[in-house]
Amino acid sequence: MNSRKVIVGVSGGIDSFYTCLLLKEWGLYVKAVMLKFSSKDEKRERLMREKLHKLNIELVVRDASSIFQEKVVKYFVESYKKGFTPNPCIVCNSKVKFPLLFEEARREEAPFVATGHYASICRKNNAFFIKRGKDRDQSYFLCNLDKDMLKYLVFPLGNYRKKWVREQVLDLGFHDFVESKDLCFVYKDYRTFIEKFFPSKRGEMLDTEGNVVGHHEGISHYTIGQRKGVKAGNTPKYVLKIDAKENRIIVGKEEELFSSAFIVKDCNFFVEKGFFKDREIWCQIRFKTKPKKATIVTRDNECVVRLREKERAITPGQFAVFYIDDTLLGGGWIYRITE
Numbered sequence: 295m296n297s298r299k300v301i302v303g304v305s306g307g308i309d310s311f312y313t314c315l316l317l318k319e320w321g322l323y324v325k326a327v328m329l330k331f332s333s334k335d336e337k338r339e340r341l342m343r344e345k346l347h348k349l350n351i352e353l354v355v356r357d358a359s360s361i362f363q364e365k366v367v368k369y370f371v372e373s374y375k376k377g378f379t380p381n382p383c384i385v386c387n388s389k390v391k392f393p394l395l396f397e398e399a400r401r402e403e404a405p406f407v408a409t410g411h412y413a414s415i416c417r418k419n420n421a422f423f424i425k426r427g428k429d430r431d432q433s434y435f436l437c438n439l440d441k442d443m444l445k446y447l448v449f450p451l452g453n454y455r456k457k458w459v460r461e462q463v464l465d466l467g468f469h470d471f472v473e474s475k476d477l478c479f480v481y482k483d484y485r486t487f488i489e490k491f492f493p494s495k496r497g498e499m500l501d502t503e504g505n506v507v508g509h510h511e512g513i514s515h516y517t518i519g520q521r522k523g524v525k526a527g528n529t530p531k532y533v534l535k536i537d538a539k540e541n542r543i544i545v546g547k548e549e550e551l552f553s554s555a556f557i558v559k560d561c562n563f564f565v566e567k568g569f570f571k572d573r574e575i576w577c578q579i580r581f582k583t584k585p586k587k588a589t590i591v592t593r594d595n596e597c598v599v600r601l602r603e604k605e606r607a608i609t610p611g612q613f614a615v616f617y618i619d620d621t622l623l624g625g626g627w628i629y630r631i632t633e
Contacts, residue, residue, distance in 0.1 A: 299323045299404035300448060303395045304346075304353070306338035306472040309410030309451060312459050314351055315466075316450045317408060324351050327398050329358040329391060331479060338472040345468055358394055365389040367479060371491045374514040377538030378611025381581075381627075383476060388438035388562075396443060406448050411436065414452025415444060416621070422447075423564055426620040429455040434581045437615040437625030438562045488514045497541035499526045502534065502550065510543045519551055519607025536610075552604040555632045558614045559596045563624035567592040576617040577601060579608055579628065585617060598632065 300317055304310040304326045318324045326346055328339055343353045366386045373380035395407045412427030413436060422444035426433045451459060463471075480487045485494075494512025501507050508526035510516065513536050515523060520533045526545050534551060535544040563569075570590040577588035577599055587602040599614055608631055615625035 297405060299325065299402065300406040300408050301395055301399045301402060301404045302326050303391060303407070303409045304328050304342055305410070305474040306335075306342050307410070307474050308460050308463050308471050309412075309456070311342065311345055311410075311468065311471065312463050313408055313410040313450050314346060315349060315463075317448070318349060318351060322406075325402060325404065326351055326353045327395060328353060328355045329362075329394055330355055331359055331362045334481070341470055341472060348468075354398070356394060356398065358390060361394070362386070362390055362479070370479075371488055373611050374488055375492055375538065377513055377536035378627075379517040379609045380611050381613050382479075383435050384438050384613050384625075387435055388440070392439055392443060396446070399446070406446055407443075408448035408450060410451055411449050412451050412454075412456065413449045413622075415447050415449060418621075421564075424449075424622040425452065426617070426622070427452050429457075433622045434578060434613070434615050434625075437613060437622060441562075441564050444564070485512075485515055495541055497543070499524070499531075499543050499545050501526070501531075502544060502546050507531070507545065513538055513541060513543060516543055518609040532607075551607045553608055553631045553633055554601040554604045556599055556608050556614070557596060557629045557632060558599055558626040559629045561592070561595055561597050561624060561626035565623050569623070570597075573618075574602070575623060576619075578615045578617065579605060580612055588616075590616065595626075596629070597626070 300322050302314050302317065302324055314324050314326055328342060339355055346353045366382050369385050370380050370382045399407050411432045412430040413433040414425045416423050416425050424433050424436050424444065477484060494514060497510055498506050499508035499510055516533045516536060518533055521530060524531045524533060524545055531545040532548050532551055533543055534546045570592060574587050574589055576585035578585040586605060589600050591598045608628060610628050610630055612628050613625050614628050616623040
């Protein structure tokens, strides 16, 4: 095994390219790996190969389209079908990207795997943890990784600002990058994409007392907290709940969106469950939402979360991610509100 060899997952964007450049400058032997999820990735591959060639870095492309369809696209569609709002990036990282990168590392006898995520790895009491990035934090998307992977991961961009990284790359004369996006497999509207798998079915909109106040054009068109497209009376109404079984949407006033307790399923923790007993931690219910103080009661592979302050539009299907200070403790997907 080459102790200075590192496998770098590259997407086609500036961040993963600069990760390769940095690691090479640090004296490591870098091998870049791009995972192809569809035939539309050809431009991304060509441009990245040209740039890496100038750095004398080999690029290997692996076809990951089948496993991506099975683990990510299927999950995405089934979630909407069941009335949940999914987070495919978290599932892709834990079920596709990182497992395949580690598979490549084993094949190449490389001890380390790196990506361009804005996060970092730290060691505390002989255990490894993920910490928030200093600027454009992306640790939220890493909450579901296998704990055993952490000691072999490298995130070189954790202490850098994205704007600075971009300036460095452009100053070196590298241009024309294909940046990744949240829904990399949806090229138009996500609702049009889902229609290919299950057609929308018109249904009733109800108020909180069970009265029919309007109709919807399909549950996949809505998420918790949504106002746009909610036609139910003369006053503004928001989506409070999606009842997939009855094909109904419950709507109400904005103040009815606030709650503080919910159940999280399929929890993945980087600490022992006993860590949470009689302890307040930070809970983040969406990537762009500020974390709030919370307590957790664990049971089997799920937990009950109670926020100190109520939060707007806690959304089943999204991930609740837990921190202490800036250290990632784990997370799981929100199953339902309990109050």
